[in-house]
Amino acid sequence: MKVGLFIPCYVDQFYPQIGIASLELLQKFGCEVSFPMNQTCCGQPMANSGYAHLTEGCDTNFVDNFSEFDYIVCPSGSCTMHVKEHLHSKENEAAATHIRKNVYELTEFLTDVLKVEAIEGNFPYKVGMHQSCHGQRGLKLSQMSELNAAPFSKPDQLLSKIKGLELVSLNRKDECCGFGGTFCVTEEAVSVKMGQDRIKDHAAHEVDYITGGDMSCLMHLEGILRRQKSNIKVIHIAEILNSI
Amino acid sequence: MSSRDSILSKIKSNQPVSVNELPGLSFLGLDKIDVLETYKTVLKGIGGFCEEVSSLEEVKAYVETKYPEAKRKITTIPELAVIAETNWDAHDPHTLQDVELAIIKAHFGVAENSALWVTDAILGQRVSPFIPQYLAIIVNKKDIVATMQQAYERIGNSDYGFGTFIAGPSKTADIEQSLVLGAHGARGLTVFLME
């Protein structure tokens, strides 16, 4: 199966290790993975700021890069959701539709498509899972606390297979961290307060690491943690799952 | 054009072109629950008291022990005339301002929220359940339905000028979310569940 690896622009530039972990992980499970070198950005930053009408170029470029793959996999719930919901192409709508239907966030690709039962992994730490809103409420990677419905969690399902990893149960298991794209600077005060409050919850459970499926949330939390000179570290879920 | 006509015409041109169908309601409210037990638990949970009685004599005895004799009591129930005034329904409602306790009947109760349905046919005055310091309502045990679905089936298209569901005593939490009973209406509600 041919998999196109879609790496968010900020991950490419700041967190290459997440791209590497995602690539290796997919290869481990037998996927034929390539990273189309001309990919840039899905266009979400513009769209969420109200400039969806400026994303046509991004869309075209995205379609050009990813139309040849069976699946498109991305280690970010947020970017995946944007593509799933908003990718269109004037020139080649069939290709855009194919991509929208076959784009997956990394953990859901592992649980739903590859149906991974066992993962070799060792991560002997106390870990708090930060549910990114777009992954959780947008892609429904795990049950949402607001709904009266049976619980499940695709990321937790995978993390539970990792040796030594102790997953804590947070007081507010799916509250937003306050990143929110441009929100993190346009509403700086609230954004930071939200992040600080998330961290407090994790800290109260004495975690060593905060993990999650979206590095944007984690980057925001990391920024606050480092300013606080906290010992808590952030790590993307791909890195934990690829820990051996 | 009058405002009425201009509003209506704007609505007509702006509402969706085709009518969305109304959903059925018959599949709702069918979960099996112990109606009486649920009623009692919910009532307690929202600050009401529950007394199971088998006759109006027991109501009388309860009221006599719990409420001071000197204070004004009113009722809509002729059998309770010994302990409470009965001929007040035609008076100016303001004259009820010094009532300590009103004892009235409810048509029926609802288990899921402990609400009691009363209408002006049995209220004497519309203000009677609101203005007294304390309120007591008598309802037959067999007249407790499970949910609001059954409640409205029971109300059907009956006519009334005013009707209200009463669930527990008047309350507020407007100061720091601290629950205080007795905001403007009755400070306490006793429900007599009659055999």
Place this chain on the structure above:
Amino acid sequence: MKNTIDHSTAAATFNKDVERVNWHDETLWFVRSKRDKSAHAIPEWEALRDTASKIKNNVLSNMHHYLQEFEAKAKENGIIVHWAADGAEHNKIVHSIIAKHGVTQMVKSKSMLTEECHLNEYLADNGVQVIDSDLGEFIVQLRQEPPSHIVLPAIHLKKEDVSDTFNEHLGTEKGNNDPQYLTEAARKELRDTFLTRKVALTGVNFAVAETGEFVVCTNEGNADMGAHLADVHIACMGFEKLVPERKHLGVFLRLLARSATGQPITTFSSHFKKPRKGQEMHIVIVDNGRSTQLGREEFRNSLKCIRCGACMNTCPVYRRSGGHSYHNAVAGPIGSILAPNLDMKKNADLPFASTLCGSCTNVCPVKIDIHDQLYKWRQVLVKEGYTPTSKTIAMKGMSAVLANPTVFKIAGKAGRFVMKNMPFMVNNNLNAWYKQREMPAPPEESFREWYARKAKESKDKK
């Protein structure tokens, strides 16, 4: 009218008092938790939401018919029906009824519509004194503040604040902060008000087209105390309050209080069908922009709102910015999708006061797609030109680079395009990030550089 302070500025001010923000957040989270407990105890909760949503969709698509049906039935029931195109007309109608009866005082229970229309100010200017009888509204009225929450109007205040206000206005003991004591003081004060007012105004939670009756829900009993003691009862409603038939009330009354506060139902759910003997009853049906919203296909669903406030209680931004930062009668997520319809320029900031986390949509008892509408309002506001030009220029520049892989690669190499132009650093506004957060450190090698290097290495091996 005062100049509006935008949401982010007001929120920054609100966040200066950390203790208070924590308290505000935790108190509202507690209300959300009560809502969860209550909702999760009803096995058919999600089916109820779905049904309520469908009923309201039916109402929106058949509004023209239902309104006329409601009007005809209400008239048959002896109620006088008025229509107001906007807030000003609504205020005039209410004043004319009061004036006709020759009184200068009125008691009012909670009505967000009258807040929206600024009725109190209008009546005060015309010599009519209004007393708000809901305890929370009574408190904020004494302080000359607007409510900060549609269900919990004084949730921004601590009991010490209330104590000071009551000490000043009602003469309660200084420093006595006991909610029981303070509530009792208000009860005594307002009882006298109820007994002496000839005109009472209430809001409307639901109006039934089939029967011409309307339902008012309170916990305090204040709407009933006012209405049943007054000679004249005026009920004001936005036209979207309609439900088709009486039986539909069952669905909404099961959802409303559970969503709002976690209670199984409000203490009183009063159905007013006919005036009491000798009483005059009026209904004022108000448009004030609603028919325009009905015509906006993407936003018309916002008119399904039953004003439970659940979206506010769950909103992590609302909890940490306070209701007043939304400068609109209805705050929070729902307010942010209703307000731009009323005034795009004044309220252009509100749809951006959200992380689009989606929790609001999940708690909404009538399933309004609130966070999707926030996203859609952003698109509209940009297109209509209500965003700063600098932002537009930055976004245009960014989209040009991101659309062109060659330019992107050059830009990336030359100075890490992304680092300088990340969405969250638009306008190179590095300070806003850096003020309370560290920047991520750029690595030696980007992922694509690593990937290219590896590809080359393996090719070289061959």
